[in-house]
Amino acid sequence: MTDQLLYAQLLYGGSGIILVLLGLWSFLVHAPLLRKLIAINVMGAGVFLILVAIAYRGIDTPPDPIPHALVLTGIVVAVSATALALAFGKRLDQDAEPE
Amino acid sequence: MTVLLTLFDLLLTLTLLGLAVVTLTSHEPRRAVILFIAFGLLLALVWARLRAPDLALAEAAIGAGLSGALMLAAARRASGRKTSAAQSRDAEDAP
Numbered sequence: 001m002t003d004q005l006l007y008a009q010l011l012y013g014g015s016g017i018i019l020v021l022l023g024l025w026s027f028l029v030h031a032p033l034l035r036k037l038i039a040i041n042v043m044g045a046g047v048f049l050i051l052v053a054i055a056y057r058g059i060d061t062p063p064d065p066i067p068h069a070l071v072l073t074g075i076v077v078a079v080s081a082t083a084l085a086l087a088f089g090k091r092l093d094q095d096a097e098p099e
Numbered sequence: 100m101t102v103l104l105t106l107f108d109l110l111l112t113l114t115l116l117g118l119a120v121v122t123l124t125s126h127e128p129r130r131a132v133i134l135f136i137a138f139g140l141l142l143a144l145v146w147a148r149l150r151a152p153d154l155a156l157a158e159a160a161i162g163a164g165l166s167g168a169l170m171l172a173a174a175r176r177a178s179g180r181k182t183s184a185a186q187s188r189d190a191e192d193a194p
Contacts, residue, residue: 004101004104004105007105008108008149011108011109011112012108012112012145012149015112015115015116018116019115019116019119022116022119022120022123023119023123025123026123026124030123032128032177034128034131034132034170034173034174034177035123035128035131038122038123038131038132038135038170039123041135041162041166042119042122042123042135042138045138045139045142045162048154049142049145052146052149052151052154053149055149055151056149056150059104059150062150063149063150063151068151068153068154071151071154072153072154072157075154075157075158075161075162076157076161078162078166079161079162079165079166082166082169082170083166083169086169086170086172086173089173090173090176093176093180
């Protein structure tokens with residue numbers, strides 16, 4: 001039972017770490033704004049996955065609610081930041097058009 | 100039961116990581132955004148597996164749906180700008 005819990009936490013937490021590294025690599029390598037935004041969103045998904053894997057306590061016990069609250073807030077903040085960055089990019093494109 | 104759950108976990112994580120790699124290495128903006136929406140829906144499935152149904156609902160509605168729609172609009176704008184730039188370049192190249 002404990003082995004199963006440890007295995008699930010390691011699997012999902014390791015996936016979260018790999019997602020963070022993939023997103024960081026893509027953010028540093030690719031130039032366009034939309035690809036950078038997708039990379040940042042994938043990085044955030046990796047962080048959320050690490051937190052939820054830490055909160056997981058087995059298939060039949062309730063998980064830790066505090067990381068869940070943090071992740072729920074983080075999803076909303078990530079979408080807001082994405083919308084703000086897209087608005088900035090649109091305005092930059094409008095300023096770059098009439099050259 | 101345990102073996103089935105282990106297989107399901109492995110399948111879910113491998114699919115998630117493969118989808119992330121394909122999303123981050125796709126050059127075309129529209130394709131990248133559609134793959135990112137698929138990634139968000141699979142992440143909602145992962146959170147349903149980790150006993151967080153509230154996060155699953157929030158991710159499917161906000162993370163995949165809303166940001167996917169915003170990014171799709173931006174990708175359409177980017178591709179339209181690219182094609183118009185290509186058209187103007189073709190017009191300059193034409194004698």
